[in-house]
Amino acid sequence: MERCLTLAEQAWGRTTPNPLVGAVVVQDGQAVGEGFHPKAGAPHAEVFALRAAGDLAYGATLYVNLEPCNHHGRTPPCTEAILTAGIRRVVVGMVDPNPRVCGRGIERLRTAGIDVSVGVLSARCEQLNEAFVYFVRTGRPFGVLKYAMTLDGKTATRTGHSFWISGEAARARTHRLRAFADAVIVGGNTVRLDDPQLTVRLVEGRNPLRVVLSRTLALPAEARLWLDQTTIPTVVFTGAQGDPQMRANLERLGVEVQVLDELTPAAVLEKLAARPCLSVLWECGGTLTWSALTDGSVQKVICFVAPCLVGGTQAYTPIAGAGFEKMHEALRLEQVRCEPIGEDWMVSGYLF
Numbered sequence: 001m002e003r004c005l006t007l008a009e010q011a012w013g014r015t016t017p018n019p020l021v022g023a024v025v026v027q028d029g030q031a032v033g034e035g036f037h038p039k040a041g042a043p044h045a046e047v048f049a050l051r052a053a054g055d056l057a058y059g060a061t062l063y064v065n066l067e068p069c070n071h072h073g074r075t076p077p078c079t080e081a082i083l084t085a086g087i088r089r090v091v092v093g094m095v096d097p098n099p100r101v102c103g104r105g106i107e108r109l110r111t112a113g114i115d116v117s118v119g120v121l122s123a124r125c126e127q128l129n130e131a132f133v134y135f136v137r138t139g140r141p142f143g144v145l146k147y148a149m150t151l152d153g154k155t156a157t158r159t160g161h162s163f164w165i166s167g168e169a170a171r172a173r174t175h176r177l178r179a180f181a182d183a184v185i186v187g188g189n190t191v192r193l194d195d196p197q198l199t200v201r202l203v204e205g206r207n208p209l210r211v212v213l214s215r216t217l218a219l220p221a222e223a224r225l226w227l228d229q230t231t232i233p234t235v236v237f238t239g240a241q242g243d244p245q246m247r248a249n250l251e252r253l254g255v256e257v258q259v260l261d262e263l264t265p266a267a268v269l270e271k272l273a274a275r276p277c278l279s280v281l282w283e284c285g286g287t288l289t290w291s292a293l294t295d296g297s298v299q300k301v302i303c304f305v306a307p308c309l310v311g312g313t314q315a316y317t318p319i320a321g322a323g324f325e326k327m328h329e330a331l332r333l334e335q336v337r338c339e340p341i342g343e344d345w346m347v348s349g350y351l352f
């Protein structure tokens with residue numbers, strides 16, 4: 001199952017809206033075939049592993065981190081391929097929450113006399129596909145909030161300077177997060193202050209959809225987010241006060257502008273879910289971060305802590321907004337992990 005997870009990760013960021021899946025065929029204790037799902041529309045991991053095993057799949061055990069499907073989607077059911085190959089035993093990491101699958105694959109295999117074990121390394125299997133699982137269960141994108149701060153809790157100096165807080169390793173990790181996310185979201189302030197590109201440059205991978213939330217559309221005409229619209233699209237969400245002149249300018253540059261009755265993180269996520277975006281990365285400033293956190297649009301927090309100090313009561317902090325009054329109101333993270341990353345530390349946890 002460890003090997004399945006490693007194989008599955010080879011398609012990091014490329015399978016959406018499908019999950020990351022790896023499969024291994026084992027005969028007499030030897031791996032005789034393995035494969036992973038490379039992208040939506042392509043054959044599933046099980047099919048690649050069975051093809052690689054060929055005749056050696058007869059009587060073998062198939063390991064896969066997600067329940068084999070039993071439906072005709074973009075591809076035929078994997079259960080049929082497993083039965084045709086003569087597999088004797090199937091070891092499944094986790095049940096597929098997709099209602100079109102959800103237990104039916106396991107049932108089909110068991111009915112055909114195959115020995116099926118379920119729940120091997122299930123926590124790690126769930127975590128690998130946490131965005132897929134969350135989206136399938138709730139219909140909402142899985143929200144990851146990422147920020148980098150100094151050891152004294154600042155995301156920029158009092159003048160707004162923030163290049164760079166964290167080192168190259170942490171920045172590369174951010175790009176890996178972007179390569180997985182279906183959309184990366186910032187507010188108008190971040191566009192004005194940082195002029196970000198929000199692309200994947202420090203690792204290999206595809207670029208996410210770039211999303212800006214701006215109430216007024218008071219945005220720089222020359223921002224880097226408006227470049228390369230044919231290859232890396234940007235969508236700007238605004239409200240009724242959005243400047244019509246700027247809207248026309250953006251649309252002329254190929255930027256999609258959507259006007260919402262109510263410009264809230266939750267309303268934007270509803271629109272993104274329809275695309276479909278299964279996961280979003282919040283890379284915004286303090287005010288928008290507070291709104292996203294308090295309207296339930298963040299499920300996971302990833303904070304890079306850099307061992308440096310900048311001071312200043314006017315310096316920027318990761319979360320602004322009204323803030324809570326009492327400590328007992330604080331949002332508490334669960335399953336917290338802390339790991340070194342280059343010269344920085346990465347602290348992560350969940351808000352469920």
Ligand SMILES: Nc1nc(O)c(N)c(N[C@@H]2O[C@H](COP(=O)(O)O)[C@@H](O)[C@H]2O)n1
Nearest residue numbers: 021037044045066067068073074075098
């Ligand atoms: N077990 C398994 N292995 C894979 O490699 C997969 N991609 C999936 N995906 C499940 O099937 C649905 C997609 O089906 P189509 O690719 O459209 O045929 C996806 O939503 C998952 O439930 N499962």
Ligand SMILES: [Zn+2]
Nearest residue numbers: 044068069078
């Ligand atoms: Zn399948």
